[in-house]
Amino acid sequence: xxxxxxxxxxxxxxxxxxxxxxxxxxxxxxxxxxxxxxxxxxxxxxxxxxxxxxxxxxxxxxxxxxxxxxxxxxxxxxxxxxxxxxxxxxxxxxxxxxxxxxxxxxxxxxxxxxxxxxxxxxxxxxxxxxxxxxxxxxxxxxxxxxxxxxxxxxxxxxxxxxxxxxxxxxxxxxxxxxxxxxxxxxxxxxxxxxxxxxxxxxxxxxxxxxxxxxxxxxxxxxxxxxxxxxxxxxxxxxxxxxxxxxxxxxxxxxxxxxxxxxxxxxxxxxxxxxxxxxxxxxxxxxxxxxxxxxxxxxxxxxxxxxxxxxxxxxxxxxxxxxxxxxxxxxxxxxxxxxxxxxxxxxxxxxxxxxxxxxxxxxxxxxxxxxxx
Numbered sequence: 001x002x003x004x005x006x007x008x009x010x011x012x013x014x015x016x017x018x019x020x021x022x023x024x025x026x027x028x029x030x031x032x033x034x035x036x037x038x039x040x041x042x043x044x045x046x047x048x049x050x051x052x053x054x055x056x057x058x059x060x061x062x063x064x065x066x067x068x069x070x071x072x073x074x075x076x077x078x079x080x081x082x083x084x085x086x087x088x089x090x091x092x093x094x095x096x097x098x099x100x101x102x103x104x105x106x107x108x109x110x111x112x113x114x115x116x117x118x119x120x121x122x123x124x125x126x127x128x129x130x131x132x133x134x135x136x137x138x139x140x141x142x143x144x145x146x147x148x149x150x151x152x153x154x155x156x157x158x159x160x161x162x163x164x165x166x167x168x169x170x171x172x173x174x175x176x177x178x179x180x181x182x183x184x185x186x187x188x189x190x191x192x193x194x195x196x197x198x199x200x201x202x203x204x205x206x207x208x209x210x211x212x213x214x215x216x217x218x219x220x221x222x223x224x225x226x227x228x229x230x231x232x233x234x235x236x237x238x239x240x241x242x243x244x245x246x247x248x249x250x251x252x253x254x255x256x257x258x259x260x261x262x263x264x265x266x267x268x269x270x271x272x273x274x275x276x277x278x279x280x281x282x283x284x285x286x287x288x289x290x291x292x293x294x295x296x297x298x299x300x301x302x303x304x305x306x307x308x309x310x311x312x313x314x315x316x317x318x319x320x321x322x323x324x325x326x327x328x329x330x331x332x333x334x335x336x337x338x339x340x341x342x343x344x345x346x347x348x349x350x351x352x353x354x355x356x357x358x359x360x361x362x363x364x365x366x367x368x369x370x371x372x
Contacts, residue, residue: 035197035314036143036164037062040082050370052261053273053323053338058147061162061206064261064275065218068158068208071149078145079167082198086137088189093132098125122180128187135188141198142167156210165201172199173284173313175352192351197314206259214265221256222280228252229286236293269327273340277319279348284311310354317345323368340368 041048042059051063058076060067101124107115147162166172174196176182182190206220230249237243259277266272290305323340342365349361 035193035316036082036200036202038316038319039193039198040164050323050338050340050368052275052321052342053271053325053340054336054370058149058160058162060208060218060261061147061160061220062202062204062222062259064263064273065160065206065208065220065259066216066261066263066273068149068160068206068218069210069216070155071151071158071160071208073151074149076145076147076149080143080145082139082141082143084137084139084194084198086139086191086194088133088137088191090133090189100124101126123184128183129185130187133188135186135190137191137194139194139198157207159205159207161203161205163201163203166199169199170201172196173282173311175311177353178351178355178357200314208261216263218261218263220259220261222259224255224257224280225282226253226255227282227284229284230289231286232289232291234291234293271325271327273321273323273325275319275321277316279318279345280314280316281350282313283354284309284313286310311352312350312354313352315350317348319344325370335372337371338369340370342366342368 037059042051042055042057042063051059053064055063055067057071058068060071099122103122103124106118108118109115143164144167145164147160149158149160151158176186176190176195178192182188202222204220204222206218208216208218211217228249228251232247233244234246235244257278257280259275261275262273264272286309288305288307288309290307291303319342321340321342323338325336325338327336328334344364344366346361347358347363348356350356
């Protein structure tokens with residue numbers, strides 16, 4: 001169960017702003033994208049979970065780039081911590097369901113009388129590498145938030161940059177299986193949309209343009225990583241795996257993922273907004289090749305064993321949102337109320353091993369009401 005999930009951001013100093021800007025310019029190619037923002041909202045905004053309608057700073061670069069238009073030139077900075085006090089309570093497991101070591105001797109006989117091990121091979125309970133439920137899902141993640149707005153044509157065209165970075169680790173990827181296969185790894189359940197999704201760097205570029213007195217358009221992008229990992233392992237002695245020699249080749253390509261926004265003002269106190277964020281993922285495709293000296297592998301005597309793996313991190317589906325905000329009064333007295341609905345195509349979700357679960361994931365409609 002989730003006991004507490006809290007976001008808290010505080011302002012930082014100008015010196016830290018300069019340091020943060022230097023850091024992002026030095027290592028933009030490792031930037032990741034949107035899951036952290038979708039979880040925490042825009043903490044620097046008055047309405048952190050209504051930023052698609054009301055963003056008034058550089059966070060509009062991601063949430064609705066149309067609202068960048070009109071932003072003054074400047075730099076924003078903040079720091080804080082994202083805290084999750086989480087727990088997964090497991091029911092008692094009766095000893096009668098334990099698997100004994102006799103499973104190693106289990107055989108299945110086919111129609112022709114041939115005996116072979118079972119197609120799925122559970123590990124004996126006493127041989128599992130971790131205690132059941134030993135993984136702790138709680139986290140405390142320090143973050144740095146900063147952004148830049150630069151008017152190109154005063155009051156008509158503004159470009160912006162917005163980034164959120166973990167203060168202790170620039171990137172973190174921790175795969176886990178979403179079914180019983182995880183027993184031979186962590187032997188624990190995990191929160192599918194937390195964990196490594198709150199660690200790393202989120203980086204967005206955007207531009208807002210005034211098309212007419214009543215209409216602004218915006219275009220932005222976040223940066224996804226498509227990585228490859230090719231591993232070759234040569235073992236000169238199959239009975240001594242410590243002598244194995246490994247060679248690994250790694251490549252990373254950057255892929256921009258677009259998002260668009262619009263803001264229309266059909267009346268002096270009424271604002272209508274719309275955004276589309278295309279689906280996003282960081283993908284890792286890998287190959288493993290195992291060779292043994294003077295020893296064939298497999299029943300057909302192959303010289304090497306080939307394996308292909310795929311990992312998908314930070315998946316976010318297609319998201320479409322529409323909202324409206326009504327202002328009344330003036331700067332001294334008055335306020336605003338707004339409402340928004342967001343569609344998420346979660347039926348296309350892919351887990352960290354690139355698998356889809358069509359029976360477990362459904363598209364969502366998320367309403368939001370805001371006031372100030």
